[in-house]
Amino acid sequence: MPKTLLRSAAAVLLTLTALHVPPTYADEIPPVAVTVNARAALATVPDTGIGTNHAIWDSYLGTNETADRLKDAGMQLLRYPGGSYSDIYHWADHTAPGGYVAPGTDFDTFMSAARRTGAKPMVTANYGTGTAAEAAAWVRYSNVTKGYGVKYWEIGNEIYGNGHYGSAWEADDHADKSPAEYARNVVAYADAMKAVDPTIKIGAVLTTAANWPDGIVAGGDDGTWNKVVLSLAGSKIDFVILHWYPGAYDKAAQITDMIQLTRRQITAHAGAGSDRIGIAVTEFNTGTSGNGENTQPGALAAADAYATLLANGVFTVDWWNVHNGIGSVRQIEGQTDYGDFGLLSNATCTADGSTCEPAVNTPFAPYYGLQMMSRFVRPGDQFVKAATGQAKVTAHAARRPNGDLAVLLINASTDTAYPVTIGYAGFSPAAGAPSVLTHVNGGTAITTSAAGSATSQTLPPLSLTTIIVHPSSAQTGLPGAPGQPAASAVTDTAATISWPAATPGSRPIVKYEVHRQSGGQFGETAGTSFTVHNLTPGTRHTVNVIARDSGGGVSWASPPLTFTTGTPATSSCSVKLSDQSNWGSGYVGSIDITNNGAAVSSWTLGFSWPRTWQSLDGGWNATWTQTGSNVQVVGGALAAGASTNIGFVGSYSGPNVLPSVFTLNGTVCTTL
Structure with a gap:
């Protein structure tokens, strides 16, 4: 056994012994095959991707310690004033009739905290008990009077929970609680708010695929909530809002379809220019109280979901929430889980006082999951496709502007330390030990070391591991990436793919290659379009284009293009x-x-x-x-x-x- 593997195995044994979990040694099982395809580019990492929710009932919202904790986690966006409280909150007098407002949580305090954190703010305007005029006044105060420059403004929170579909938790004083009434008011809010500051972005609430009440058509409506809202308000909005509480830790595989279906609805119903409309997941948590949401399973789920959502083009994912409070307490994987949906402890106790959380602002495990995300990817990085041959091991990867490649590996097994072998396509790693960032079950920090190699690592049970790999040769003089491809003349078996030309590097570009993410290459051409034949009807295809120069130098991959073939135009x-x-x-x-x-x-x-x-x-x-x-x-x-x-x-x-x-x-x- 190599010395590096011996050291890794010894560390795993010490960790597992402390947790009284019988280990499965890495040399007792075959290595898990991990593949990273740098030619299969996904979305570019935004500067708002990693976010969380602040709430006006959280007395620690404005403290420097809270802001500094969030800054250390790499938090890029903070949402305010807090979930359903948004629809009862009146910003001007800092009141929320029917709810509790903690001292030191007003809008100016929130903005001060956001600035100390270094995060962009997102504000939810009061739809339920407010007015368009009130929202416009908030924009004026924020962006004209105070110069805060708040860019992202949501219109209401989970308004579909106003009782229209039978279940009511969201305040809504409108007599008409239909999606059509909400859409009409979104238009009014957008007009009033953009009259004050035309540079702001307006978001409208949608339902999330396969999450209630998605797909339901209520009596008197012309369609589902999403269809009606997008049809009536699509021309006035800049992004749509999804909330996702999957209720389990193994649902990341559903994300690609969830986002694709949302985009399909936007395209079908929002009218001309709908490709400008972004997607934000402004609330996310596992939604399984007392089953690990603030212990290591929650950390793994957080990193997996954030990486998958951002790779699919979502521009922000916002954890619910910074502080929450104690819930159902139990032991999860050797650790105390407090049933707390917060990233940080607020030191509350159970009703009988038998169990209390740790000191205020002690990070829970998902905090480290998001901190790992901020170290794995930075704004401007480009996600690329990664996959594994083991259900318990998940991989994500991203290419950095300097040519480095970051690979995030998640081991969800409770008792097995998996060895992995990593293969690369479209990338040649440098020799030597890469930088390795690790967070293990029960860990109170992310550790950094130089260990293993670019092609071989061992993953402790219930762990997050990021390796930073340098390229084997200098990344200078290469062509720029081709622009966003588009598909036309799509039939059941063919499609024409076109793209903006790449910028040459130090040598002229001689050809473009069209790669499919499912594997292999469709073909190559000296031009900027290529017609693909012999496709399977009714199949979703995702492709990227790369440029190759006269010296064999290869560009980064273009942004991805996804298109779906149809069925025969004529048939029996x-x-x-x-x-x-x-x-x-x-x-x-x-x-x-x-x-x-x-x-x-x-x-x-x-x-x-x-x-x-x-x-x-x-x-x-x-x-x-x-x-x-x-x-x-x-x-x-x-x-x-x-x-x-x-x-x-x-x-x-x-x-x-x-x-x-x-x-x-x-x-x-x-x-x-």
Whole structure:
């Protein structure tokens, strides 16, 4: 065993012995394969990405110690005045009728704290019990009178919780509590607020995919909350607001679909120029009180979710919240979990006084998860695709402007120290031990060392590890990255990809390469467009373009382009799937089938659920069966030109990506 591995194994053994957990030694299991593809670029890291929520009921909001703790964590955005309190808060007299307002939490104090932290502010204007005039006056005070320059302004908080869908926790004094009324008021707020400062950005509240009340159409509405709000207010907003409390620690795999579905709704309903509209997740927490949200499982979930959301183009993710208070207390992985949703302790005790949190502003484990994120990626870095061969090990990676590559490795196993081997595509690491940042279960700091190699590390159980790898050669004189690609003429099997030319470095550019993130290269060209053929119908593709110069020098990858192929423009069959009614975890689907060809004595319709969290609960007007993810529906005779209707109940526990490709007796149909 190499000496470096011996030292790593010894450290793991000491940690596990202290926790009384029987270890599984790294040399007893095969290495986990980690792949990092620097050609598969994702989103660029924003300067607002890592955020959290302040609240006016938190008496420690304005203290220097709190601000300094948040600064040390690398906090880039602070949201105010605090969740549902936003819809009862009146900024001018610093009151929240029906709620508690702590001393020293007014807007000026918040701004002073944000400046000490070095974080950008985001303010939620009072929709529930306020007015557009009140919000505009706040903008005037903030940005004209005081010169604070607050850029991001939300209109209300979780307004869909006003009782319109049956559950009411959000204050809303409007007689009409529909999404249409909210949208009309968003327009009024935006007009009034931007009349004061046209440079501000206005955000509107949306529902999050597969989270109540997403997908539900209430009586009298023209569609779901998101469809109505985007259709009526889309031209006036600059970003949309999602809140995500997944209720478990293994939901990061759903994020890509969650964000893709939100973007699809924005494109479909927000009108011309909707690509300007950003996405903010202004509240995130695991949502599992007493099950590890302020111990190490919460830290791992925080880092994984933040990295995945930011890699998918979200411009801020904001933890709920800085201080919260004690909840259900239990032991989680050898540590006391206080059931506290805060990043920092506020030293509260249980009602019987038997258990108290540690001293005020003691960091909980998720604090270190976000601190690790701020050390893993910095504004201007570019996420690149990373993957592993072990479900308990997650990888993220980002390329830095100086050419370095940072790799974040998360080991969610409670008792196994996994050795990993890291392979790189589009990047050659330098020899020698990289800089390694580590946070382990029960740790009170992130440690830094030079250990292992760029291609081999050992991950302690329940740990976060970031390695910073230098390139093997100087990154000078290379071409610039090509611009944002676009897709046109997309059919069922082909698409034309075009991009703005890259800026040459010290040598002329000789060609561009089009790479697909699923693996391999579509092709190369000397021009700035390329037509791809032989694609699979109804399939999502993500591609990047790189420039190569006459000396073999390669640029950074372009921003990603994602497009989805359709189905044949003409076929012997056509299918239309519609969502008839939805209750947030299931729906009634209706399928119209038309036979455009010769008469058949029987037919078999086939399709597959796009995601593992979808299933068939039953169907009618035909014989339905499901095998794995594949669904088969068998019916009787269907004359030429005739149509038939069948229906089903589908269930889902994640973003509900509807099936888009159907075959009838083996032929791919046109999906309407």
